[in-house]
Amino acid sequence: MSSASNLDRDPKKIAGLAIGAIGVVYGDIGTSPLYTLKECFNHADLTLSAFNVLGILSLIFWGLMLVVSLKYVVFILRADNRGEGGVLSLMALALRSAQPGSRKYAIIVGLGLFGAALFYGDSMITPAVSVLSALEGIGVISHQLDAYIIPVTIIVLIALFMVQAKGTASIGKLFGPIMLIWFGVLAALGIWNIIKSPDVLAAMNPIHAVHFFASEPGLAFVLLGAVVLSLTGAEALYADMGHFGRPAIRYAWFMLVLPALVLNYFGQGALLLHSPEAIKNPFFLMAPSWALAPLVVLATCATVIASQAVISGAYSMTSQAVQLGFCPRMEIQHTSENEIGQIYIPQINWFLLVSVILLVLAFRTSSNLAAAYGFAVTCTMVITTLLAFIVLGRGASTVKRVLIWFVLLFLLVIDFAFFSANLLKLHEGGWFPLLIGLIVFALLTTWKFGRKLLSERMHDGELPLEGFVEALESSPPQRVEGTAIFMTASSDSVPHALLHNLKHNKVLHERVVFMTILTTDIPYVAARERVVVRKLGESFCQIIATYGFKEEASVPAILAQVELLQPELEFDAMQTSYFLSRETIVEAKYPAMSWWRRNLFTIMSRNAARATNFFKIPPNRVVEMGMQVEM
Template sequence: MAPTLTALGIVFGDIGTSPLYAMQTVLQDHGHTVTPDEVLGVLSLIVWTIVLVVAVKYCVFVMRADNDGEGGVLALTALVTGARNEDDIQDAPTYRRLWRSSIQKILLSAGLFGGALLFGDSVLTPSISVLSAMEGMTVAAPSASHYVLPAALAILVMLFVAQRAGTSVIGALFGPVMLVWFLAIGGLGLLSCTHHPEVLRALDPLRALRFLAENGWRSFILLGGVFLTVTGAEALYADMGGVGRLPVRLAWFVIVLPALLLCYGGQASALMDAHTLPPNPFYGLIPSSWGHVPVWIMVGLATLATIIASQSVVTGVFSLTQQAIQVGWFPGVRLHHTSEHESGQIYVPLLNWMIMAATLALTTTFGSSARLAGAYGMAVSTTMLLTSLLYGAYLHRRRHWPLWATAAFVGCLLIVDCAFFAANMLKIADGGYIPLVIALALYAVMSIWQRGTMALQDTNTQATVSPDALEQDLRRHDIPRTPGHVVFLSRVNEPVPPIVGLHVRQFGGLPQHAITLSIVFRRDVPRIAPSERIVRKTFKNVLEHITVHYGFMETPRLLEALAAASDDGAPVSPDDAIFLAEHDEIVAADTPRAFGGLRRWERPVFAFLYRNARHSIDQFALPPDRLVEIGRRIAL
């Protein structure tokens, strides 16, 4: 029961607060007058959208594509781009190798753009969620309408300021609060449905299809609003690694799905006797005979629920950033671990303040959840579309489905995804361009960084020498072996990286106990078993090469890894060793050269990013009095 309760707080905040604004947005798009047939048609669309997208696509199918328990678009990207098949053999025809390379690039680009879109979504979710909750004040007290925006801004500021404290304390409250929220909206919805049991007719899928056919173009426009009911579906997959697949599915089918269907059904029931659309159909669930106190209680509960939804989205972006940094898809930024016991609790100051500034600007500019709904959904619908394509690659590459079966199945998913994507495209002029612009900017950064680091790695690899060549140079030039333990931190997984040659040239000797250490972040798995973490190779009379492997969800603990290597017989003393690392400066080459596909105009951009990024050496927590950096200029 505890994992299920945790899933309620971590996973379902976004989709659980959609009833605050989704029905209102759909009916506003349809017109301010409502009829029973229109209400039942909209309700049927909502019901079957939730069932098909969340229950069937994500809970039944997509959540099976876990990367050692981890989910989300980046984890799925790492899973499918790390797959290997017969096209990888060296003697394969050239056209097959080119096709394989092109597919790899397309899949990687799709994953990177999908991850970038989630950054754009993190700006909109807090705005629309908190604003929709605050708008309940106008139902309880119409004269309080001018307090809605200031109250929303104040809550958002407190939300982002509190991020540095982490979620270890308030996280324990997330599950119980969301349980009360779902029980409340489900109970109010059930009570409202008893007044008009005919809303059960919306369970007939033919009613949704008939509504689409009868309304033609207008019904297509409505799909953009209907999509708001499933905007948190991607969180089910992305947060699966934190709570587990079974608790997520259990919480969805037992608590969340019934509560959402009852809540939307209750809103439809309350609108059956209405001729015009009320200010907020959600708060119409509360009978007017109950007075204003229950409304204020629901406003307070909705505020807590939207804070939880916003918190989950923001912390999800922090976790996504850590993954992207460790696999080389995003420039290094300062990370803070807010818990000594949970490595997944991350705080990223730079992103926190950037998201806060953008969120406050959007909230002030749009001013209401109804206006903000025009910008919401574009990023999520695109991410869902990309997830379906990547899931198809997973079925073909990892599950070995035939190509025709994969195409048929993914084609069924894409019918729904493309319909919602096309409907959300109509929102671009109303603000839908905002998350796309944010995503495109971040995708450009991620793409340039990924290809730039590959170019840098190629340059470093070309500068390596073999252990035999190093031994010959030591003898030929009579280079002395100096006492002491020195660990050379390498950027490439080669026994003799360039930093060894730099040290020999600058200091005129090589330590008696020289250890080259390579840190490899695996892109295809989130965690590495302790027995597989360390690989040692000894080159007699030269040096010892140690490779430490980490998964993309792990925090590197270098001193612990060295201690384990020492216990295994490696000639290294973590408490006494001196650590040497490269401090590179990227400059423009006199003669442009192509490294890893980095274009001419991208090189100065990468140089700027590299100069201002926090490098991997900073996250290893090495003793500053035993860390020496050797400067080097690299021309790209």
């Protein structure tokens, strides 16, 4: 069960979780000062005047206050799915207000899946831009080291992905303390430079942002595409709510992360006011020369932690997509005996590694990568706000609902402003996360549609379960010893594997069990609600097991729970056989899928993890019955 569900009001527990949240949740947004202000001035040909510096700082400050603090920390964290957050959890909540098959249902699914698909593009760009921007500090120490930036970046990234299989349990204990030091250094560097130019604090007044927009509205709008870099990682506040709980995430943000970020941005602004030449790398030039090397090392550690968080998020997102039926089964390895959320998916890991290395080699600098960074973030921000309209207003009084919608509408305008500004960067690199998002969206929707169509095709030829059982018991075929468990997706019809077994083997086991495993739209299902056992006849029974979309099904665990509920149903491992259907897709005379979707679905089906591994079924006790399905 998630930390959020067990969280009480114990200050010590909240403090411990807050430190963990600082290490995991805030890694991405915590490393944004490395490149944000530099990109704001590189993004457009801006003079380093006090007017421009204060205007951009004001935009960054109010972006943090309105988008992160108000939208995510205050409002979006309220939309929890039994303590869990993230775009798929929000989608599951929103779907409760729509009828399956309706246009509203399709729109909600489309929004949620596209938001999840964009996350994979973000998972590729974040490690590349974060580690590269940290190691670019080497060039501040000496330009003779510039040639080593990309090779060292690739070595760090390879090492990061190589250790994923060992899990983050031991490394994770270091995340919180390291990031505490990181945010402390951010604040200290900011204060040190603000003391030299305290007038930079005037940027807290929103009038500077207003005047900046009024003087150059076109330029200011374009600059929003760079200002949004200060907000990257905001979605992690919501996605990781289940790990740390709402109070811990809020306390960590307001007590440490927000003040440290604001102080550092303002410190960089103060530096630029009296040393405009520092724009080449204002973050590292805030520090005295003796501190540069340690700061590069600390920044590299912080960016690796930020990358680790988004990589783990990709594993979690994939696992949820598998459980919700939008992705083929994959090999999911647990890397911790105590934490169910710590998983490793080899296919995703190596796919991300290759993609990240190619990104570094193609874009070569953090400035080039920054152009690709904002699109996925801003598009997901818009999707989250749209889904929040459906979820947060539900069940509230009319007055409260109107107030919530008014605030969300105001925030949606801001989200659209950032998103529109990032559309201008599509040709500079924004096309990459969009391309990845579209590819992943096509994969997710193709798999969901293909499985739905496959289920309908198989259901067309199925027989009703109850009448069939009665007929078999009244005139049974040859019975053999042992128990046969037929895995089936339908709980009211006869499994095809049973029909094929009777047709070809002409025997029936002395005890027959039909097992159906379902996934619901909540993250976790209580153990007492997990299993339902129904007696269908003297020698037939049905087991229906329900799991949440953040849980993994285990057939041995289900059978163990059945034995506790009904001791007479004892399952001898050596006397139990499992029967599964294995479908082969062939082209129908009148295809229901386009050729590219059918071929894509066939490839995905062929490469899906075997059901025996996914459901933890003993492989030496499995019989697979093949069948062809026209689509």
